[in-house]
Amino acid sequence: MxxxxxxxxxxxxxxxxxxxxxxxxxxxxxxxxxxxxxxxxxxxxxxxxxxxxxxxxxxxxxxxxxxxxxxxxxxxxxxxxxxxxxxxxxxxxxxxxxxxxxxxxxxxxxxxxxxxxxxNPTHKEERGQNLIYRSLMNGVSYMIPFVVVGGLLIALSLGLGGEPGAKGLVVPEDSVWSSILKVGEAAFTFMVPILAGYIAVSIADRPGLAPGMIGGFIAADGSFYGSEAGAGFIGGILAGFIAGIITRWIKSLPVPSVLQPIMPILVIPLTASTLVALLFIFVVGAPIASLMEGLTQFLQGMQGTSKVLLALILGAMIAFDMGGPVNKVAFLFGAAMIAEGQTFIMGAIAAAICTPPLGMGLATLLARRKYHQEEQEAGKAALAMGLVGITEGAIPFAAGDPLRVIPAMMVGSMTASTVAMLSGVTDNVPHGGPIVAAVQAVGNVPMFFVAIAAGTVVTALLVNVLKKNAEVQRSESD
Amino acid sequence: MKLSDLLTDDLMVLQLKGNNREEVMDELLDRLDETGALSDRDQFRRDLYAREEHGSTGIGFGIAIPHGKSAGVDQPRVAFGRKPSGVDWNSIDGEPARLVFMIAVPEEQAGDEHLRILQLLSRKLIDETFRQALLEADNRDKIKTLIESM
CATH class of the missing domain: 3.40.50.2300 (Response regulator)
Structure with missing residues (x-):
C-alpha cells in the first residue's frame, strides 16, 4: 500500500x-x-x-x-x-x-x-481572499500572451500603415497592414473570454472553462444585451467568477451514477454556460446599456462648465475600465465633439488614453521586484501599445490587482488630461497616444507630450507605492 | 548553527522545582529571560499560554513542548527542564510530562536555520531511545553530549 x-x-x-x-x-x-x-x-x-x-x-x-x-x-x-x-x-x-x-x-x-x-474561521477568510487573488492571477497569466500578440500587431499596423481620418487612425483595406491589423484584433477578441475562462478554471477546474469563456465572450460583446459597448475586462472578471461559482455548485450536486460519466462533458458545461449567459444577458447586461446612456447624457450636460472638471472626469473614465463601457462613453463623447469643432476635448482624451499602459510599463522598469516575470514582459509590450494609444495594454495589470492598479491609473490619466486641457492641446482624430502627434493631428505638440509624460510618471510612482512586492503577495497566497 | 547553540548550558534545568505546569513554565521562562533572549517576557508568556489553549503541547510519551513564535522573543532559544516525578500537562495520553522543552522563536528572524534545528529536535523527540537517554543522563555533560549528537 x-x-x-x-x-x-x-x-x-x-x-x-x-x-x-x-x-x-x-x-x-x-x-x-x-x-x-x-x-x-x-x-x-x-x-x-x-x-x-x-x-x-x-x-x-x-x-x-x-x-x-x-x-x-x-x-x-x-x-x-x-x-x-x-x-x-x-x-x-x-x-x-x-x-x-x-x-x-x-x-x-x-x-x-x-x-x-x-x-478556524480566520483561516477560512484568508482562503477566500487568496482564492480571489489566485483566480485573477490565473486568468491574467493566460490572457497576457493574447494581449501582447494583439497589442503589438495592432500597434505595428497602425504605426506603419495607419492614416488619420474622421473615424480615427485607419489602415487602408488594400495594404498588407490591414491583414496584420485584423490578426491583432482577432487576438484581442480572445482577451476577455480567456481571462474569464481561466478565472473559472481556477475556481471549478476544467469544467469551468467553457462556461467561463462563453460568459466572457458575452460580457465583452454588448450586442447580446443591446448595449453599444461590452462590459470590458471588468465584465469579464465578473463573468469568470460567476461561471466558476455556478460550475462548482453544479459539480457538488449529488447525481445518480448513471449520469456520472456525462456530467463533466455535457451536463455541467451546458447547464453552467446557459445559466451564466442568461444571467449576463438579462441581469448584468441591461444596466450596462443604461449606464452608458446615463453617462453620455451626463457628459453632454457638462459641456460649457469648468474645463478642468471635465478633463478630470474624462481622464478618470478613460482609465477606469480601458475599453469597457465607461471608457467607451468618454471616448465616443470626445469623438463626437471633434465634429462640432471642439477638438480640445479629444486632445485631453488622447493624452489620457496612453498613460495607463505607458505608466504600467514604466512602473515595471522602476520596481522589478513588485512584478512577476510575466508581468515584466507584459510591461515592455505595454510601452509599445501606449505609444500607439492602445489602452488595453494595461489590462493584465488592472485585472490582476484591480483595487491598487485601477485607482493609480485613473489618477495618472486625470493628470494627463488636465495638463492637456489647460494648455489647449487639440486632436482632430479620434485616437490617442503619441502616434496621433506623429500623424500631425495634434495642436500644441510639446504640451501634448508634457501631459503624457506627467500622467505616465504619476501612474508609475503611484502604483508602485500602492503595490507590495510580488514575493510578498505570493507568500500570502500560499 | 547547532541545537547546542540554541540550548546552551544555562538553559538546562536538571531538576525542575515547580510542581505544576504554571510553576514549570515560569521557571523555564526565567531562564530564557536571564540569557537576554526575551525582549518582552509577559508577551511571550501570553503567547505560550495561547498555544496551550489551542491544544496542550503535552504530546504524550512524558514530553511537553510549550512553544511560541512571539514578538516577545528576541533570539531563538530552547530551554530544557527535567522533572523525573512528572508534572500534569493535560497531555493527550494523560501521562505527566517529565521532559519539558520550551521553544522560543522570534516573530521575525532572518533565515530559517533555527527552524530547521527545531524541526530536527521535534523529530528526534519521537525516538524513544533518545528520550530515555535524556531522562537517564545523570549529569549536565551527558545531556550536552546527547544534544550535540543531533
Missing part, C-alpha cells in the same frame, strides 16, 4: 514535524510506503507531486489548520488532528487497510474537513 500524508499545525514549529516523523516511523514498521509533506513555519517541504497523489492509495491529512484540498479530489482522504498522528498513527493506517476511509469529493461535502475550517 502507498500512503501520503500532510502534517501542519498552527505554529508550524514542533507538532508538524513530530507527526511527520511518527507517521514515517509507524508506516516503515508496518512495511508501508509513505511520503509526508510538512507545512511548517519553514514553508511546505517534501511537497507531494501530482504523480504521487495519482499513484497513492490514500492520504492522511494531520492538520490543525485548513490546507489546499483540491489536489486530493477523488482520493481516499482521512482528515484528523495533528495530535492523532502523533498519538495513534497505527490506527490511522489501519483505517486505510480496512478500507473504511471515504473518497474525497470537493470541499463542500467532506464533513471532516469542514470541521477544520469551521474551528
Amino acid at each position: 502507498k500512503l501520503l500524508a500532510v502534517t501542519s499545525c498552527p505554529n508550524g514549529i514542533a507538532h508538524t514535524y513530530m507527526a511527520a516523523e511518527k507517521l514515517a516511523q509507524t508506516a516503515a514498521e508496518a512495511g508501508i510506503d509513505i511520503k509526508v509533506e510538512t507545512q511548517g513555519s519553514i514553508g511546505a517541504e517534501n511537497v507531494l507531486t501530482e504523480e504521487e497523489i495519482e499513484a497513492a492509495d490514500g492520504i492522511i491529512l494531520a492538520v490543525d489548520k485548513s490546507i489546499e484540498m483540491d489536489r486530493f479530489e477523488g482520493k481516499r482522504v482521512l482528515s484528523c488532528a495533528v495530535s492523532d498522528a502523533i498519538r495513534k498513527p497505527e490506527e490511522l493506517i489501519q483505517r486505510f487497510e480496512s478500507g473504511e476511509v471515504p473518497v474525497h469529493r470537493s470541499r463542500e461535502e467532506a464533513g471532516e474537513t469542514d470541521d477544520i475550517t469551521q474551528t
Whole structure:
C-alpha cells in the first residue's frame, strides 16, 4: 500500500514535524510506503507531486489548520488532528487497510474537513481572499500572451500603415497592414473570454472553462444585451467568477451514477454556460446599456462648465475600465465633439488614453521586484501599445490587482488630461497616444507630450507605492 | 548553527522545582529571560499560554513542548527542564510530562536555520531511545553530549 500524508499545525514549529516523523516511523514498521509533506513555519517541504497523489492509495491529512484540498479530489482522504498522528498513527493506517476511509469529493461535502475550517474561521477568510487573488492571477497569466500578440500587431499596423481620418487612425483595406491589423484584433477578441475562462478554471477546474469563456465572450460583446459597448475586462472578471461559482455548485450536486460519466462533458458545461449567459444577458447586461446612456447624457450636460472638471472626469473614465463601457462613453463623447469643432476635448482624451499602459510599463522598469516575470514582459509590450494609444495594454495589470492598479491609473490619466486641457492641446482624430502627434493631428505638440509624460510618471510612482512586492503577495497566497 | 547553540548550558534545568505546569513554565521562562533572549517576557508568556489553549503541547510519551513564535522573543532559544516525578500537562495520553522543552522563536528572524534545528529536535523527540537517554543522563555533560549528537 502507498500512503501520503500532510502534517501542519498552527505554529508550524514542533507538532508538524513530530507527526511527520511518527507517521514515517509507524508506516516503515508496518512495511508501508509513505511520503509526508510538512507545512511548517519553514514553508511546505517534501511537497507531494501530482504523480504521487495519482499513484497513492490514500492520504492522511494531520492538520490543525485548513490546507489546499483540491489536489486530493477523488482520493481516499482521512482528515484528523495533528495530535492523532502523533498519538495513534497505527490506527490511522489501519483505517486505510480496512478500507473504511471515504473518497474525497470537493470541499463542500467532506464533513471532516469542514470541521477544520469551521474551528478556524480566520483561516477560512484568508482562503477566500487568496482564492480571489489566485483566480485573477490565473486568468491574467493566460490572457497576457493574447494581449501582447494583439497589442503589438495592432500597434505595428497602425504605426506603419495607419492614416488619420474622421473615424480615427485607419489602415487602408488594400495594404498588407490591414491583414496584420485584423490578426491583432482577432487576438484581442480572445482577451476577455480567456481571462474569464481561466478565472473559472481556477475556481471549478476544467469544467469551468467553457462556461467561463462563453460568459466572457458575452460580457465583452454588448450586442447580446443591446448595449453599444461590452462590459470590458471588468465584465469579464465578473463573468469568470460567476461561471466558476455556478460550475462548482453544479459539480457538488449529488447525481445518480448513471449520469456520472456525462456530467463533466455535457451536463455541467451546458447547464453552467446557459445559466451564466442568461444571467449576463438579462441581469448584468441591461444596466450596462443604461449606464452608458446615463453617462453620455451626463457628459453632454457638462459641456460649457469648468474645463478642468471635465478633463478630470474624462481622464478618470478613460482609465477606469480601458475599453469597457465607461471608457467607451468618454471616448465616443470626445469623438463626437471633434465634429462640432471642439477638438480640445479629444486632445485631453488622447493624452489620457496612453498613460495607463505607458505608466504600467514604466512602473515595471522602476520596481522589478513588485512584478512577476510575466508581468515584466507584459510591461515592455505595454510601452509599445501606449505609444500607439492602445489602452488595453494595461489590462493584465488592472485585472490582476484591480483595487491598487485601477485607482493609480485613473489618477495618472486625470493628470494627463488636465495638463492637456489647460494648455489647449487639440486632436482632430479620434485616437490617442503619441502616434496621433506623429500623424500631425495634434495642436500644441510639446504640451501634448508634457501631459503624457506627467500622467505616465504619476501612474508609475503611484502604483508602485500602492503595490507590495510580488514575493510578498505570493507568500500570502500560499 | 547547532541545537547546542540554541540550548546552551544555562538553559538546562536538571531538576525542575515547580510542581505544576504554571510553576514549570515560569521557571523555564526565567531562564530564557536571564540569557537576554526575551525582549518582552509577559508577551511571550501570553503567547505560550495561547498555544496551550489551542491544544496542550503535552504530546504524550512524558514530553511537553510549550512553544511560541512571539514578538516577545528576541533570539531563538530552547530551554530544557527535567522533572523525573512528572508534572500534569493535560497531555493527550494523560501521562505527566517529565521532559519539558520550551521553544522560543522570534516573530521575525532572518533565515530559517533555527527552524530547521527545531524541526530536527521535534523529530528526534519521537525516538524513544533518545528520550530515555535524556531522562537517564545523570549529569549536565551527558545531556550536552546527547544534544550535540543531533
